[in-house]
Amino acid sequence: MTVPTYHDLETKLILRWVDTEDVMATQRAIIEVTPEAAYLELPRGLRGEKGDKGDPGPGFWFRQLITNRNQLPTNLRDVDRGSAFPDTTSKSLWVWDGADYFEIPNFIGLRGEPGVTPRVQIGKVEPGGDAAVSVNQAASTPDTFVLDFTLPQGPVGPPGKKGDTGTASNVSSSPDVDVSRPPAVGEALTWNGSKWAPRNVLAPxxxxxxxxxxxxxxxxxxxxxxxxxxxxxxxxxxxxxxxxxxxxxxxxxxxxxxxxxxxxxxxxxxxxxxxxxxxxxxxxxxxxxxxxxxxxxxxxxxxxxxxxxxxxxxxxxxxxxxxxxxxxxxxxxxxxxxxxxxxxxxxxxxxxxx
Missing domain, CATH: 2.60.120 (Jelly Rolls)
Structure with missing residues (x-):
């Protein structure tokens, strides 16, 4: 068996790089040598020093809602990196990376059923030093919240203006007053169980x-x-x-x-x-x-x-x-x-x- 010489390989050594976008990920290339008996040894390179920390990539910011990918702008530049366009039809988010758009699927969640609107009721209101509110768990139900309040006493306000004189009333015309017998000296209207009527209220x-x-x-x-x-x-x-x-x-x-x-x-x-x-x-x-x-x-x-x-x-x-x-x-x-x-x-x- 005759081993090919370097002269034979000189015109038949092919270095073929495949999938150039994936080179950084795989860190490998394919070297094809013909004929099959030929081989080529290449020295392994040394690991280089750790590089400097790169600048943070741009975040994304929402530009507008779209309903179809065809509505994405075609005039964006590098300075527009991070521009985001939610697609309300496919529920994806399209983000501009400075050169092209990439898709984040299922970015927009589906709208849920409307929840029950809770009712709020006022429970106990007590005076106290500091204002506070709490949920009365014992009195509350799944659709009704009962709130108990503690409210501080406010300062006394300034005196209000004197109101207008009201219309004079006649007690004797009230439906719950019985003055069929006019009051005598020493009597006053007292409750007799059904109406207010004159009754002696003087002490001995x-x-x-x-x-x-x-x-x-x-x-x-x-x-x-x-x-x-x-x-x-x-x-x-x-x-x-x-x-x-x-x-x-x-x-x-x-x-x-x-x-x-x-x-x-x-x-x-x-x-x-x-x-x-x-x-x-x-x-x-x-x-x-x-x-x-x-x-x-x-x-x-x-x-x-x-x-x-x-x-x-x-x-x-x-x-x-x-x-x-x-x-x-x-x-x-x-x-x-x-x-x-x-x-x-x-x-x-x-x-x-x-």
């Missing part, structure tokens, strides 16, 4: 008190005792008050002594010592010959309810409260009253007259 006036000096001691001897059954032992005049009222006895104390078989009681009357309504009463005993201590308490000869006229003193009318001692058992015998330690206390209770 007093107390009024009678002391020992408002009473008068007396002694009824055996002689003539059968001819006397009542004796006025005390009184007190009350000036007129601006409302109708009724005396309410809070309590009292009297002392007297009788012969055996004689019983005396005491009544507190209004306006007249003989015929006035009785508003207080005290009961004595019959055993006699001892000093009796009698307590006074509220009392009447019949039932008294709000609206009754029993014992009522009319407004702006002065009246006198009388304390009358009466012999209620026995005909002949001594009975004595002493004003020592005597007293009576009562209040002026506003009365409602229907």
């Amino acid at each position: 006036i007093g107390p009024f008190q009678m002391g020992p000096n408002d009473f008068q001691s007396f002694s009824q001897d055996l002689i003539g005792s059968s001819d006397l059954s009542e004796k006025l032992i005390g009184s007190m005049t009350v000036p007129g008050l601006p409302f109708d009222w009724r005396p309410v006895v809070l309590g009292g104390h009297l002392q007297w002594q009788t012969d055996l078989g004689i019983q005396c009681n005491v009544d507190v009357r209004v306006g007249n010592a003989q015929r006035g309504d009785i508003v207080g009463h005290g009961v004595g005993v019959r055993n006699g010959f001892i000093l009796q201590h009698v307590s006074l308490h509220p009392w009447s000869t019949g039932q008294v309810v709000p609206g009754s006229t029993y014992g009522v003193v009319k407004a702006n009318t002065a009246t006198t409260i009388y304390v009358v001692m009466s012999k209620v058992y026995g005909s002949v015998g001594r009975w004595d009253f002493t004003r020592q330690n005597a007293g009576l206390t009562f209040m002026a209770m506003p009365a409602v007259i229907v």
Whole structure:
């Protein structure tokens, strides 16, 4: 076998570079030598030093939307590198690299279904130092958010201008007011469960008190005792008050002594010592010959309810409260009253007259 000489190869050595755009990636070339028995040895080159860091490539910036690649501009230059054109039809992005366009597929995403628009509701609003808002998870639902607010107290603003005088109203014409009976002195409109109506709202006036000096001691001897059954032992005049009222006895104390078989009681009357309504009463005993201590308490000869006229003193009318001692058992015998330690206390209770 004859080995070709260099002279034979001289005209048959072909160096053929293929795919020149891929040289930088593959770092190789194809050397074809004919005939087949020929070969050529080439020295391997040394690795060069690391080069300097290159300048950053240009980013891309959106120029305009297109619907077809044919709409891409054809007059771009190197300074236009980075120009980007989204294609709304193919969903690709075309970017100019200074010499040509390259494609980034599926750059534009598909539009999703519209979401549910949430509703917002106001929850608790509380005063606080710093403003804050939070979602009330317990009260919220998937489509409704409940927001709780903490709001600081704002500064007091300047006084506003005085407003215009409003139209006068008439309370009596209101559908929830009943003034079919005009209000009396001491009454005001109060809620009766269905309407506003006049009602006494005054508190009791007093107390009024009678002391020992408002009473008068007396002694009824055996002689003539059968001819006397009542004796006025005390009184007190009350000036007129601006409302109708009724005396309410809070309590009292009297002392007297009788012969055996004689019983005396005491009544507190209004306006007249003989015929006035009785508003207080005290009961004595019959055993006699001892000093009796009698307590006074509220009392009447019949039932008294709000609206009754029993014992009522009319407004702006002065009246006198009388304390009358009466012999209620026995005909002949001594009975004595002493004003020592005597007293009576009562209040002026506003009365409602229907």
